[in-house]
Amino acid sequence: MTPTFADVEVAADRIAGVAHRTPVMRSRLLDEMTGARLFFKCENLQRAGVFKFRGAYNAVSALPADVRARGVVTYSSGNHAQAISLAARLHGVPATIVMPLDAPEVKVAATAGYGAQIVRYDRYTQDYAAIAACLADEQGATVIPPCDHPDIIAGQGTATRELMEDVGDLGALFVPVGGGGLFSGSVVSAQAMQPGCRLYGVEPEAGNDGQQSLAQGRIVTIDAPQTIADGAQTRFLDPLPFEILLDARPTMLTASDDELVETMRLLASLMKIIVEPTGCLGLAAVRQMADQLAGQRVGIILSGGNVDLARFADLINPTAVERT
């Protein structure tokens, strides 16, 4: 069942007082550079450093108490792992996380720090969903996937709900896209609150499976994309987000790794905030199409801020040659 805006409102109640109502920031210089009026929803300042805490906390809360007590299992390249681990800890229930061997160490360490048990796998050869299902079976626990779940999507939709409540009418909204949980939740909120707002989903250039999927009207699966945007290193849109997006027909855009690096640098120098590469997708796309957005009020979801500081320094260093 695809979630509705009523589900987003239930999620908003569940996370109230637990998730941060993150600030909406402005930048006069970025407004000048783009010619638009930009409203940044700062989910890099969310708990666990990422919007994913919204969906994770909502999904763990929604489980019946006796089911929840047996624990939760998930798979993730990092941010959903951290979010589920924190949500489980706040509910006092165990979490087991299946993480790729090449997940950024900062995310692995943060996940372990929340007390979750971690199982590593090879992203290029092994099936994470099968491993998670098997572990859940053994433990009597519940699998909470990163995107393909109505409570996850409804939870992610609360970020756009807050943004639109706080700033009023937007002409356009730009959202990073991996498996599609954040974007589909954003679409559910935007369509209910501001049906005139144009919706843009942004993927890494190395992996535009979502763009291909919406163009072809079926889920297109690609090889694991090589990109610095590790939060969007997904191979396909998940079925539930795809259904919502296919119905809404948003515009899909891409941004290159170089554009993400340049955007990270701008956000750090002009707004004094650390945004991870994936979190820069929205602003990177706005910068590409600035001439079409002149004078408009534009919402941008800065989706997360979990990047190892040494790596951040490397990436934004203009003299660095090697970026991977």
Ligand SMILES: *Cc1c(COP(=O)(O)O)cnc(C)c1O
């Ligand atoms: C997970 C993630 C995304 C993509 O979200 P999906 O729901 O998978 O589409 C974007 N940005 C960051 C920082 C993320 O962690």
